[in-house]
Amino acid sequence: MQILPPVPLLAQAASVSSLLALLAFGIALLLVLILRFKLQAFLSLLVASIAVAIGAAMVGDDLTITQIGSTVTNGMGNALGFIATIIGIGAIFGAILEHSGGTQSLADSMLKRFGPERAPWAMLLTGFIISIPVFLDVALVILAPLLYALARDTKKPLLVFGLPLVAGMAVTHAFVPPTPGPVAVGFILGVNLGWVILFGVLVGLPTAIICGPFLCSRVAKFVDVPLPEHVPQEESTPEAGLPPFSLILTLIALPIFMILANTIVEQVVAAGLPEGLSNSERKTELAKALTEAPIWQQLIHFLGHPVIALLTCTLIAIHFLGTRRGVDRQTLLEISTRALGPAGIIILITGAGGVFKGVLIATGIADALSEAFSGSGIPVIILAYLFATLVRIAQGSATVAMLTAAGLMSGFIEGLNAPNLALITVAIAAGATGYSHVNDSGFWMISRYFGMTEAQTLKTWSLISTAISLVAFAIILILSLFI
Secondary structure, three states, X not given: OOEOOOOOOOXXXXXXXXXXXXXXXXXXXXXXXXXXXXXXXXXXXXXXXXXXXXXXXXXXOOOOHHHHHHHHHHHHHHHHHHHHHHHHHHHHHHHHHHHOOHXXXXXXXXXXXXXXXXXXXXXXXXXXXXXXXXXXXXXXXXXXXXXXXXXXXXXXXXXXXXXXXXXXXXXXXXXXXXXXXXXXXXXXXXXXXXXXXXXXXXXXXXXHHHOOHHHHHHHHOOOOOOOOOOOOOOOOOOOOOOOOHHHHHHHHHHHHHHHHHHHHHHHHHHOOOOOOOOHHHHHHHHHHHHHOOOHHHHHHHHHXXXXXXXXXXXXXXXXXXXXXXXXXXXXXXXXXXXXXXXXXXXXXXXXXXXXXXXXHHHHOHHHHHHHHHHOOOOEHHHHHHHHHHHHHHHHOOHHHHHHHHHHHHHHOOOOOOHHHHHHHHHHHHHHHHOOOOOOOHHHHHHHHHOOOOHHHHHHHHHHHHHHHHHHHHHHHHHHHOOO
């Protein structure tokens, strides 16, 4: 387990205290803007970042007031160059999958393979797979009719199927790229997405199994939730013409394997680099070594870059799930354009998270925070989880919690290798996933679609989300002992 390394002392203890006070003010301001004034998270992050920068310019000399504007734009630009591309392409990929009926095909095929008795396991695995390319809220909307039909036809409570589905979706939505949260955190921490995917699956899959049907079936007994009144009482006829299950599974898995292949090539090439390099020096030397690698390694590295891999698979999906199935070009254009609407909001929020990180570094707050905890003996991995958990509980948004925690961790990661950085990324995701309650939009969405009251949602989904967080973090701690 990685322990905080000693860091050089700043000029004066007073400056450390002032910077930490500014950090506390900035986070408090962020929470007030979101919770009290209901200001959009994108604007809230920007206002809090600028307020912290102004305060730092007044009490220190690391940043002057004339540099604040460029610090904001640089932080936004650095973050969006990679994150916006990934999220935009991923949104189009998910929209094509949704429009073609691929989500429904995956769920139906899982149910046929598992059978009625193991339908909760089918829903868990469906949620785990489908939430990789499709946003959680969209997937829930698409699959809600299937859940209602299962509950009606089997005469079992809706939550027996619904809770495993959302548990599986919540895990991959938080842990496995190309969903926005882990993509943004991985970028802020400077870790290859292949490592994040690897550890996201290593942590997420057993977490989903542990917190799946066994726990969900017991939690479902806490409340009695009837089917919503609008659900038809007759058996529904399966929709004909859905794309094949094998094609959907291949399209989802292909970019993941391409990115992992990219990571393997990087590790093979990096093995020949000299020891003792700093993170920046290592990146420079690795880039140089890759240009001198055999052409087949260069080709794998190129195709496995997250942008290239996701773009390639999206174009394949457009062809096989759109053009080959008779969807005209104008419709495909409209689907892709609509997908970028909600993606744009997430892109801007993640960009503002990059601004927050940039301000923390430019003002010296990141170093001050690292120094404040350097003698505490608290492992970095625990700090990452705690930072994300506290922000998540306070303001509700998992995305904001992940971005804020990633920015706070920027002063702790120098000298850490890729596996450790990936574990920190997953630890932040674990902290930001749990403890869902009334200030979380996902809480209300699940409450509405499952027909539960606030108290019932607290007894069920809040408990499940907290279990996901704690189980995932326990697995992360175990893995950290071997890295």
